[in-house]
Amino acid sequence: MEFLSRFRRKTWNPKGLHCYITGGSSGLGLSLATRLTEQGAHVSIVARDEAKLKEALEILEAARVDPNQIIKSYSFALNSYDASAAAIDAACVPYGGRSPDALFLCAGSSKPRFFVEMDEAELLDGMTTGYWVQAWSALAASKKMVRESAKGKIIFVSSTLGYMTFLGYASYAPAKHAMRGLADTLRSELLLYGIDIHIFFPPTMYTPGYETENKTKPSVTSKIEEGDSAMTADQAAHALLRGVYKDQVHISSNLITSLFRASTRGAAPYHNPFADACLGIIAWIGVPFWRWSVDAEVKKHRKEHLGYLAQKGLIGEKTVVN
Amino acid sequence: MEFLSRFRRKTWNPKGLHCYITGGSSGLGLSLATRLTEQGAHVSIVARDEAKLKEALEILEAARVDPNQIIKSYSFALNSYDASAAAIDAACVPYGGRSPDALFLCAGSSKPRFFVEMDEAELLDGMTTGYWVQAWSALAASKKMVRESAKGKIIFVSSTLGYMTFLGYASYAPAKHAMRGLADTLRSELLLYGIDIHIFFPPTMYTPGYETENKTKPSVTSKIEEGDSAMTADQAAHALLRGVYKDQVHISSNLITSLFRASTRGAAPYHNPFADACLGIIAWIGVPFWRWSVDAEVKKHRKEHLGYLAQKGLIGEKTVVN
Numbered sequence: 336m337e338f339l340s341r342f343r344r345k346t347w348n349p350k351g352l353h354c355y356i357t358g359g360s361s362g363l364g365l366s367l368a369t370r371l372t373e374q375g376a377h378v379s380i381v382a383r384d385e386a387k388l389k390e391a392l393e394i395l396e397a398a399r400v401d402p403n404q405i406i407k408s409y410s411f412a413l414n415s416y417d418a419s420a421a422a423i424d425a426a427c428v429p430y431g432g433r434s435p436d437a438l439f440l441c442a443g444s445s446k447p448r449f450f451v452e453m454d455e456a457e458l459l460d461g462m463t464t465g466y467w468v469q470a471w472s473a474l475a476a477s478k479k480m481v482r483e484s485a486k487g488k489i490i491f492v493s494s495t496l497g498y499m500t501f502l503g504y505a506s507y508a509p510a511k512h513a514m515r516g517l518a519d520t521l522r523s524e525l526l527l528y529g530i531d532i533h534i535f536f537p538p539t540m541y542t543p544g545y546e547t548e549n550k551t552k553p554s555v556t557s558k559i560e561e562g563d564s565a566m567t568a569d570q571a572a573h574a575l576l577r578g579v580y581k582d583q584v585h586i587s588s589n590l591i592t593s594l595f596r597a598s599t600r601g602a603a604p605y606h607n608p609f610a611d612a613c614l615g616i617i618a619w620i621g622v623p624f625w626r627w628s629v630d631a632e633v634k635k636h637r638k639e640h641l642g643y644l645a646q647k648g649l650i651g652e653k654t655v656v657n
Numbered sequence: 658m659e660f661l662s663r664f665r666r667k668t669w670n671p672k673g674l675h676c677y678i679t680g681g682s683s684g685l686g687l688s689l690a691t692r693l694t695e696q697g698a699h700v701s702i703v704a705r706d707e708a709k710l711k712e713a714l715e716i717l718e719a720a721r722v723d724p725n726q727i728i729k730s731y732s733f734a735l736n737s738y739d740a741s742a743a744a745i746d747a748a749c750v751p752y753g754g755r756s757p758d759a760l761f762l763c764a765g766s767s768k769p770r771f772f773v774e775m776d777e778a779e780l781l782d783g784m785t786t787g788y789w790v791q792a793w794s795a796l797a798a799s800k801k802m803v804r805e806s807a808k809g810k811i812i813f814v815s816s817t818l819g820y821m822t823f824l825g826y827a828s829y830a831p832a833k834h835a836m837r838g839l840a841d842t843l844r845s846e847l848l849l850y851g852i853d854i855h856i857f858f859p860p861t862m863y864t865p866g867y868e869t870e871n872k873t874k875p876s877v878t879s880k881i882e883e884g885d886s887a888m889t890a891d892q893a894a895h896a897l898l899r900g901v902y903k904d905q906v907h908i909s910s911n912l913i914t915s916l917f918r919a920s921t922r923g924a925a926p927y928h929n930p931f932a933d934a935c936l937g938i939i940a941w942i943g944v945p946f947w948r949w950s951v952d953a954e955v956k957k958h959r960k961e962h963l964g965y966l967a968q969k970g971l972i973g974e975k976t977v978v979n
Binding site for chain 2: 415416417450451453454470477484497498499501503504510511514516517520523524595598599604623630633634637644650651
């Protein structure tokens with residue numbers, strides 16, 4: 336496949352660059368921050384909880400490889416444009432106000448529940464924590480980079496559930512699909528300014544966020560996910576950075592997500608057209624079987640589910656008997 | 658292909674059923690309402706503008722085929738859960754409060770602009786008009802149908818831009834991707850209750866909404882769309898209904914959208930696995946060329962665009978000279 340090497344994209348090295356990481360105090364964000372610090376980047380982490388930021392900063396200090404590395408943390412909520420813009424401005428002060436070289440937007444969380452149990456506030460909140468917390472940072476960063484004619488990278492974090500979805504994720508999957516829609520739009524639009532876009536689709540990760548989401552997750556959703564190969568945050572951070580180094584636009588980190596990446600590629604650039612075609616063919620055969628098995632699981636769960644809804648008062652007892 | 662006929666899905670006939678149509682006073686919604694009336698359905702249309710609803714009602718009355726058909730219009734804003742639920746409740750009064758048999762969620766609009774020109778309010782508004790106006794109706798309808806153990810259909814309207822996207826659509830494409838994420842989640846989850854989900858991905862339609870969106874559309878976005886084959890609202894309504902009659906979950910109505918449907922199918926059910934594989938192969942070869950041509954168009958537009966931003970005061974004049 337030597338002839339393919341001419342299609343290889345440019346590589347990227349974070350050494351000496353300013354990397355700005357939201358959700359940087361735990362999980363994927365902290366793992367990324369640690370790796371980037373080990374590779375000699377200047378690192379700004381942003382999160383809400385000051386105590387967690389302090390602990391994270393100690394981990395980053397221990398990973399420092401150069402006394403001149405700038406390693407800082409900032410406490411901001413990122414659920415509005417103004418706060419997201421203020422966080423970026425604060426993090427740029429040590430650099431004379433210059434835009435970050437790369438923004439890793441890892442903030443986000445999920446609260447799986449049945450659709451009919453949810454209300455307006457919960458669905459809106461799902462869009463905020465799954466989408467807007469990254470979109471506002473991207474908007475603020477794009478405006479700033481364009482004003483300064485700065486080049487750079489914006490890296491979004493979606494989920495395998497940005498490619499496919501099933502019951503339980505009516506507040507999360509739409510947000511993660513929206514994330515993909517924004518990243519794909521900006522990949523095209525920010526060509527106007529030389530700003531690169533990447534988007535990572537991690538599978539289940541063993542993080543504090545995962546523990547929180549399991550608290551509300553319907554049992555049938557957990558059952559469908561039983562066989563999933565989850566990753567640690569460190570493994571996911573490694574996979575994300577490998578994708579960024581290879582200049583991949585859509586980054587997937589395990590087989591199942593790669594199958595869905597190849598079978599839901601749309602207009603997204605291939606990694607390798609031949610490998611992606613093979614994955615696409617495997618998915619063409621395998622995905623219908625996966626869907627049928629999941630659908631069967633859902634239908635099998637009907638009776639138990641109606642009992643659950645009656646117990647919650649969402650339907651009358653009589654409905655269940657029918 | 659006789660042996661495939663066993664895979665054919667059940668067909669659907671709207672005659673005598675209550676069809677609830679949002680965005681029903683113009684464009685796709687009105688065309689759908691007219692066709693369904695011609696086919697003997699009871700029709701409720703919902704929109705905001707009372708004058709337009711009155712005109713639409715006259716068109717529907719002229720299409721009536723049975724003196725007992727119930728044809729009514731309701732004026733509601735659909736941008737909140739409560740209003741969306743109230744609209745459904747009002748439309749169900751002539752049916753003794755019983756849920757509609759089918760909900761066609763056609764409300765929505767798009768305002769294409771450059772990302773760096775947009776602000777928080779504009780992006781939030783894009784999500785409301787592109788996503789929430791349909792999501793709230795779906796939530797209210799699902800809760801009501803589940804309470805009544807009613808079967809039925811919910812039909813969402815996304816866009817070709819729910820499968821793929823390019824510059825100019827940073828407020829619209831995320832919403833239409835989110836629509837797909839919700840529909841795919843609910844296709845799985847509402848199997849619990851026997852509620853069917855469909856989602857339509859129309860290309861450009863010549864409607865009043867299209868004229869509005871052209872007012873803000875960047876010139877380079879228009880240029881990329883130059884060769885598109887647009888449909889009339891009647892053609893799109895015909896295609897949507899054909900898909901629903903055939904029990905297709907994802908419905909596409911022209912070649913380009915079918916190519917993207919097949920190449921971004923993810924876990925969505927196929928129409929015909931072999932036809933979809935052929936479309937997928939054509940897309941595998943064709944889409945990269947499409948993307949390269951669009952990317953080239955975007956890059957060619959750089960200089961003109963920086964002049965535009967300077968004129969708007971979004972960057973300094975000096976930036977352009979660089």
